[in-house]
Amino acid sequence: MEDEFEIRNQQNFFDFKGFLIKILSYWPLFLICLAIAFYIAHYINVRKQTVYRISNMITVKDDQNPFFTSNTSLTFNWGGTTDKVQTAEILLKSRSHNEEVVRELKYYIEYLRQGEYHLEDVYGKTPFSVDINTNKTQLINKTLKVVFVSGDRFELSIEFNGGDGVLQDYKTDMDTTLSLPKQNVSSQYALGDPINLPYLNFKLQPTAIKAKEGEEYYIRFNQFDNAVNRYNSVSIEQTPRGSSILSLNMVGTNKKRLVDYLNTSVRLLSESQLERKNLFATKTIQFIDSSLAAKTTELQNVQDELNFFRDQNKSVGISGDETSLITKITDLDLQKQNIEQQLQNYSSLQTYLRTHQNYATDFPAPSIAGIGEGIISQGVASLVELSEERNRLKYTAKPGNPVFSDLDRRIDAIKNVILENIQSSQDLMSERLNDIRRNIANAESQMRTLPKEQQELLSIQRRYSVSESTYGVFMEKRNEAGIIKAANVSDIQVIDSAKDTGGGAIGPNTNTNYVMAAIAGSIVPFVFVFLLVFFDNKIGNPDEIKNLSRIPILGTIGKSTLSTNLIVLKQPKSAIAEAFRGLRSSLQFIYRNNNVTGAKTVMVTSSVSGEGKTFCSINLATVFALSERKTVLVGLDLRKPKIFDDFALPNEMGVVDFLVGRNKLNEVTQKTEIPHLDIILAGEIPPNPSELLMSDQMDRLMKELKEQYDYIILDTPPVGLVADSMELQVYADATLYILRQNFTNKGLLHFINDKYKKGEISNISFVLNCFRMKGKYGYGYGYGYGYGAYGKGYHEEERTSWNTKGRRFIRKLKKRL
16 A cells, blocks of 8 residues: 555656756747737837826815805805815716716717827817807718818818718717718818818818918717716825825826816816805895885885875874884884794795705795794705715715615604794794784784875885885895805815826836736746646656656667668667667666576566667677677567568568467577678467467477577567556566657556566566657656667767757747747
8 A cells, every 4th residue: 555655646746847857948939939929019008009197186176165254154054164175086986977068068979190100199280170050960980081282271171981870869869871972072172161061060270380281180070978977987096195285197199188178177176066055045035125126126116106196185194193103014024024924935945855855956045035033044055965965976976875864764754843933933923923913913903093184195106115124125136146146165275286297198108018918928838838747647767767667777778870780780880779778787787686687588568669679689689799698589479570671581481370380499590791680580470369479389489489599588569558568577687668758658658567566577677768858858868778868978979050940949949830
């Protein structure tokens, strides 16, 4: 169990050093990806327009009117300042406010000019401005080309290809459709001339900028709502947080456009706030003005009537007692009228409170203005403040939030208190009114004792005095409201207006784009290589073998570039030939360790076909023969024989003929061009290869071979495909299991590991074939497994021309990519 656990841990091994070296081996891919990424970044950077940030600063505070008294403050300025900063911030971001700004500045019109890479916004930099006729519709989403033919004349051209166009009425924001011409339209106009077409109605008015002949500009009318959507990006910050100072910021490519938008936005908000602040006084003045008109007519009529009566009755006069009586009655009439007006105001306020739910706006101004009771005025002020707070929370809190229930409860409580106070005041005033009416009745009874002419004169004089006093009261209220309105100032005060000071550029951040290009250009090939390594299940280097199996590695063989397998014979001083000599030395060590005497046998096998088993068998037999030892190479791969091709021998007679008893050993043995090396080919493919290898004839074959040769090399079938090699283990003093770099599947080692662990295979060693230090696994360190993978400077190598090297480099580059 411990061994199995250790092997499992070894299989989870990840060679970080090898992975890093493999990444480095893909340097051409990294260079290409980085070059592409930097080119894209450069392409984007040179085409990006400069982005600016423009800002202004305002303060939102309560500018108290110096003409406010304790009573007029409650009457004309209830609500306080607790929500003014938040309200201003919400209004500045609201769609309705931005619609006003866009409509005021006509920002649904674009002024464009062709730049190096794209159309640029040239608002405020053109020799003309568009004076649009808002009483007629305009063609939207179509680019109009303006080319100046002189300083004050231009050619307007529009490209058409038929179809329907969209027309918009910028007063109502309603869209209509119109069939467009099928051919382009082009006409010349002078600056200031009206352009009246079925789909366009405007003028180009000259500006202070002088036009030059040949200059080209473009105009585009946009859909109003789409234009508004572009300007909902105003950033608002409190500086410092929690203060009444707001900083407004906008980002765009045209500084003039940003400056005008911010300043106009603040100006319209200031005007709106002042208008709202004056709303109560304005409504009061409107009410008083309408009442004054009626009172003026009434007073004039009574005066005319009094003058006419005096002209007709010059002998009728009024004594001191009668004057005192008329004064008394007039005072009583004024008190009665005042109380009746207050009762009417209370009744109006009472009805309003009972029939409305939102008290933040549209309070009955005349009623509040005529109510002098402080408790009721303060209650109204609290009610308005709570209603405004509730309206403000609609922008931030979700429906059903408990804060709404709490505010509703407080509003209802204050409303009930106000209604109770109104009812109490109405009862008291009703009693006073009854007393006044009784006193008036007594005074009128005294008047009835006078002569008829004097009664009529006193009646006219009485009406005139009442009208005159009422007119005076209204004039006083009118003057008070007018003074308060005139003295009001907006709560929005500009600290710093938006201004183009020559800076403000914040982008594009080209350095960031290049950094992102470097990251992206590195990550893509890195991920590619990582996935290759992660999903690569092929043997890559000796370290992987050591971590996958306990079987020792006897050596590594480099990759041969020759077309023949006889590399030891053809290039005896090459690194690969030296690697086989290293294998020969390692095998001698194994033989001595295992006390093998006499003839020595080595079996060569592999997992699957194509791993270089035959290549290793041939060259290993060659190095033994070159040491002047009698060596025989036996082809026991009866299913797929190959050896005869490399030695240019006919495969007509071989092992099969001996095993079936058809021929003797000397008859199936053939000489080779290599001294001391004989070869026994497989012969014709038999129908029962496994049975032949397990027969007694096989024992006889091996016995005779050991009597005649010093070294016997057995080229056997792949152990991972057939069981023949397992049957031949009994004849081998040492077994070489060939693995091929980047070819042998790691999973194939499980089978041989299991046999090795159970003891079914002994004296077995791995040989890594086709190993390249500077390939995709470019490991720059040696493993000590022979000389085939390193030490090339020690051996004679084939000289290669620069052209050949160049072609090899291109082939490697293509293969890696």
